[in-house]
Amino acid sequence: MVGTTWIGHSAETLNQELIRVAQELGPVTMELRPFSPAGLADYLMRSQPARGESLLDLVVVPNDWLGQLFERDLICELPVSRVDALEQHLVRQALLAVSDHDKVLAYPVSAEVLALVYDPDRFPSPPRTMDELLAAPLPAGVLPFAFNVLNPSHLTPLVSSFQGSLLDRDGNFVWRDDALLTVLGHLDGLWRLPGAWNACRGDDNESLQLQLFSEGKLASFVAGPWLLEALEATGRPFAVMPIPPFADSTHPARALVGYECVAALRESRWTDLALEAGASLLEEQANERLNRSTRRLPVLLSSYQTKRAMTAAGTVGFLRALEGGQAFPPSANWSEGFQRVGDRLQRLRAQARPPSRADLERRLLGGRS
């Protein structure tokens, strides 16, 4: 039994791969059980499954869950023999993202990172800074840039470009107020453009931004690799690059990199089989099928060396963002700090008009104390 937070097409693809793995492993039946993130967390944190529920053997979870699961003794550490194999075939950053000191807690099967999608017709050469992006000469009614101001992942690259490390001495995820206000201050000019604030704060603004981009009303926006298919369907030319920093920033703009991981649960009656199934998802062809179908980024070294990876539209840009990004460490401190930052940003949801600096200080800083 495999638990996952994946849904829809991704879940169906994962299910197909698991069926294939089960056939290769012999007389094994594998069943995928989708959960909501809260539902899976609730399931895993319970000591016993509810009546009538089967025990999970494997879970597919984001890598930042791993620390908490390992602290609670819910998942198994990978045996040394399997870690040796991973070190030879995985991108080192992916391996670090699922490691707690010297322990490897799961198999990373795919990566996600945010990057800048831009219209090459509007920017003949890739913009080197955010200032260059925002100052581009565009026709009236065309926005130079959009992102989701309520989503901390979208702002993290820019904040980190002013702040540097996002971790304090205890490993907590923190945004310094000055860095946050500096970033938002630099975007003040953007929000003065008609419709820009509304394009950056909606719950579903990814879809809105995609429509605006496809209609030529948006020159660039922050997007994940899962939008590649939709971008291709618009028929409009697009290019992808890492999110650039502001010109006066002191550090590179590093996007957060999340990994989807397969971890074997300690309570499973078939731990060895679960570990074998997890390893099977990292076989070259299986992993490529999974990530191509779910529009996630690969984690195998070989994937970066194949012609397909280098030529697929937009993939190179996301891979560059992945290389320069920073992975969620598998610790509870990180998750909680990230959640607190997200909660602060949600205070801007009710801001109907573009916020002034006073508004930002009142909403983002005032509520903290």
Added chain:
Amino acid sequence: MRLRGQLVISHLGSILAAAAIIGAVNLMLMLSGTRNLEHDTLNASLGAAEHLLAQRLTELKQGRDELAIFAANSGPLGRDVDTLARLHELLQVHQLVRVAVFSGLQKEVDAYRWERGAAPGLATTWLPTNPRIAAQVADGRSAIWIQSGPGRSPSLQLCAAVPGSGEKERRWVVVTEPLDGALMEDILPSRVVGALENEGRLLAGWPESPTGPDANLSALTAYLPRGPFSSMFKPLVARRDVIQLDDGSGLALALMASPTPSGRSLLVGLRAWFLVLAAGTLAALGLGSGLASRLLLPLRALLEGTSAMARGHLMVRLPTTRNDELGALMREFNRMADEIRSTYLGVISTLAEVVEAKSHYTRAHIERVERLTLATVEVLERRGWVRFSSHQRFVLSVAAILHDIGKIAISNEILNKSGPLEMDEREQILAHPEVGALIVERIGKLERAAEIIRCAHEHFDGSGYPRGLRGEEIPLESRVILAVDALDAMIMDRPYSTGRPLENAIRELRSEAGKQFDPVVVEALIEVVASVGVDAQEGSSGVYRVLAGESEVLSAVTPIPQAHQG
């Protein structure tokens, strides 16, 4: 095949046949119940899916109405960012896929979400092809219909007139819901495949939409979970019109479920059936074996009785406690044995009468010899010297009665001669045991009695006749008869003389012990005489008395024990 095997196999066959029939009926009932349960479950799933689809329709209508109000309040809409942002907010709130606002034939604005893959082939129009609905919409009334066509993904269109827009400048809002797998995924339970149909035409399927003119629900069979024996059953299908459309047709939801529970039920039923058959086999073997034993025990007794009778064991008698056919058979056997025994005894009786007539012996002498012989043997048995079966007792009785039958070949002159015998006379006397043995042998089945008679005049020290045997060479029965006959001869009154006193006779016996008589036999005989006397008749069961009609008691022997001499 042995009768026991036949009985067990017959019993086994009966029980297995019964178990097979019961198992088959049980299996059919179980399968029928499971099938009904599967149908009920699928219908419940269909009901739940219908409910979810109705909720979705409500959501779509709410989105349509809210969009109409927004369009009415905003006036003609442009494709500016703020308008699109507002529309996307509406899309998000009501989880709509695509909305559009029309003014006459002109599209003012549309917006779409990409999560559901709003493909370019998805048509959004306020103008339905069905003239009846077109008239309804043109008249300003809301309508729901299915939009599809070559190259177009089928979709549900919900159209409403914008409030306040006049007939000349009519505006419409349209909400488009793709009829696709994503919609079905949201409403279908797991382990079930499904399809949306309109007038028998398949619009969309889950987890895949079959394509082609012959596309139908059965193409989705490959996606159903498989289980044991599931290929033996047809997948279950449930179908119902769930949304009534304005063209008079309905949007039907068809669900198909794997017959896995039936297959599992069959597997469980077969396992149970096998267990019942295995248990039935064991029970049949146990019960059949027990019943066979119960039937075969009297038959075996009958067989052994018949066999014993054939070997000359005339005293055989079977127990007659059963009241069934076997009991009747055993009673008939006893009756037949009685007849045979009676015939034998008749012959013996005749011979005994000949002996009486030929010699001076009276019936009383013969009876005493027989009785004392049997009593002496009983003492010997008690002392552990010998163990006689009833047949051996019968043989001993016959030998005792007929021990002097050979005398009929001796002329009366020789028998009654008081002086010394001539050589040929003496030879006649010495030959009479052999003659007697030959006579008895002719009766048949009495070889042992003949041998006893042949040796009844042999002396313990070898001085007897006809063969001069000694000691243990002489059959015990012969030694007993010799001693008893001598004792009775000594004490018997004769027509011309009175018998000697018993004490003298006993003294004489003792004096001849080890010479003429076996000392052990002498002591046993003396004990008999001392304890019950010579003439005592209590407890006597001699054959001679039977012949005289004094007793009908014959011991039953089943089975016949083997005699052994000490």
